[in-house]
Amino acid sequence: MYALMLSRKSSVEIKGIVYAIPERSDSWLFHYPNARWVSLQANALGLPAYTFRPKGGPNEELRGLILFLRKLSEHIEFDALICGVISSNYQKKRMDAVCSTLGLELIAPLWGRDPERLLREIVNAGIKALIVSVSALGLDESWLGRLIDMQCVEEILALSRRYGIHPCFEGGEAETFVIDCPMFSRKIEILDYDIVKENLSAYMVIKEARLRQKYPRG
Numbered sequence: 001m002y003a004l005m006l007s008r009k010s011s012v013e014i015k016g017i018v019y020a021i022p023e024r025s026d027s028w029l030f031h032y033p034n035a036r037w038v039s040l041q042a043n044a045l046g047l048p049a050y051t052f053r054p055k056g057g058p059n060e061e062l063r064g065l066i067l068f069l070r071k072l073s074e075h076i077e078f079d080a081l082i083c084g085v086i087s088s089n090y091q092k093k094r095m096d097a098v099c100s101t102l103g104l105e106l107i108a109p110l111w112g113r114d115p116e117r118l119l120r121e122i123v124n125a126g127i128k129a130l131i132v133s134v135s136a137l138g139l140d141e142s143w144l145g146r147l148i149d150m151q152c153v154e155e156i157l158a159l160s161r162r163y164g165i166h167p168c169f170e171g172g173e174a175e176t177f178v179i180d181c182p183m184f185s186r187k188i189e190i191l192d193y194d195i196v197k198e199n200l201s202a203y204m205v206i207k208e209a210r211l212r213q214k215y216p217r218g
Contacts, residue, residue, distance in 0.1 A: 001041070001129075001178045002122045003084035006109040008183065015078050017042040018069070020052045022061070029061050029094060030054060031175050033133045033203040037188075044184035044211055062094055066101050073102070080105040086113060086170050115167040116160075119153055122168075129176040130190075135201035136173035138163045144195060144204050148176065175203070186211040 008014060019038040020030035042049035052068045054061040069081075081099055085091045085108050092111065099106040110118060122129075131139075131146045138159040146152060159165050165173045180187040191208040 001084075001127055001181050001183075002118075002125060003082055003107075003109050004045075005125060005127075005181065005183060007082050007107055010109070012080070012082070012107060014045075014047060014082070015076055016048040016050055017045065018050045018052060018072070018081075020054050020061075020065070022054050029058065029065075029091065033175055034177050034206045037177065037206055037209055040188050040209060040211060041178060041184075044186050044188065046185060058094075062098065066098055069098065069102055069104075078104070080107050082107045082109075084108075084110055086110045086115060086118065086168050087166070088170050115170070116157055119148075119156065119167045120150070123148060123150055123153055126180075126182045127178060128180040128187075129178045130204075131174050132177045132206075133175035133201070133203035134173070136163065136165050136171075138165060139174055141195065141197070141202045143174070144202060145193075177206070180214070184214070187214050188212075 004014060017038065019035060019042075021035045022030045022032055039049045039051075050072055052065060054064045056064070072078075081095065081104055083091075083095050083106060085095060092108065095106055095108070098104075129148050131143050131148065134140065134143050148156075156165070157167055160167045165171070169175065178188075179190070189210055189212045190206055191210060193207055194205045196203055196205055
């Protein structure tokens with residue numbers, strides 16, 4: 001979400017949100033938990049949402065994304081993709097390959113940023129994100145549903161120094177879900193969820209959510 005905010009501040013016209021709902025929980029390229037609820041985020045942004053359903057392994061996911069974007073370009077005009085990659089060479093190279101194949105520009109405003117400073121910057125920018133998945137030493141089930149505020153940031157950084165966790169979870173140590181940010185016209189309220197445990201990982205499955213007004217009516 002912060003990549004979108006920075007892009008908009010740089011006068012990039014955002015045409016819509018492309019999001020993936022992978023069939024596999026161990027997708028290499030895409031977030032798995034609660035991906036379908038990105039449609040609420042797009043609604044709050046006032047943007048159309050375009051759903052991609054990747055199948056298979058990493059190479060199949062990549063080819064599927066290229067085909068999906070090529071077909072999408074027949075209906076709407078766009079010349080760039082915005083990506084929130086920070087330091088994952090794996091993801092960056094594959095997004096570069098997608099854009100190169102389709103003749104698009106890759107906009108990656110977070111790429112190469114210092115993750116500790118970036119994490120603080122994201123919170124200070126007014127982005128409210130919940131931790132919805134954990135799969136690293138030091139991050140247990142008790143972190144699920146926690147809002148990333150400055151207190152949380154300091155605890156994450158302490159775990160990073162102790163266990164080598166990427167401060168922005170770029171290594172898949174955790175995943176987040178944005179419930180509010182300055183670009184949202186309304187905020188997301190989670191009404192019901194389950195907790196799923198898989199081996200050493202755990203994640204929230206949002207069962208019901210809705211958009212609410214940010215401020216009480218006067």
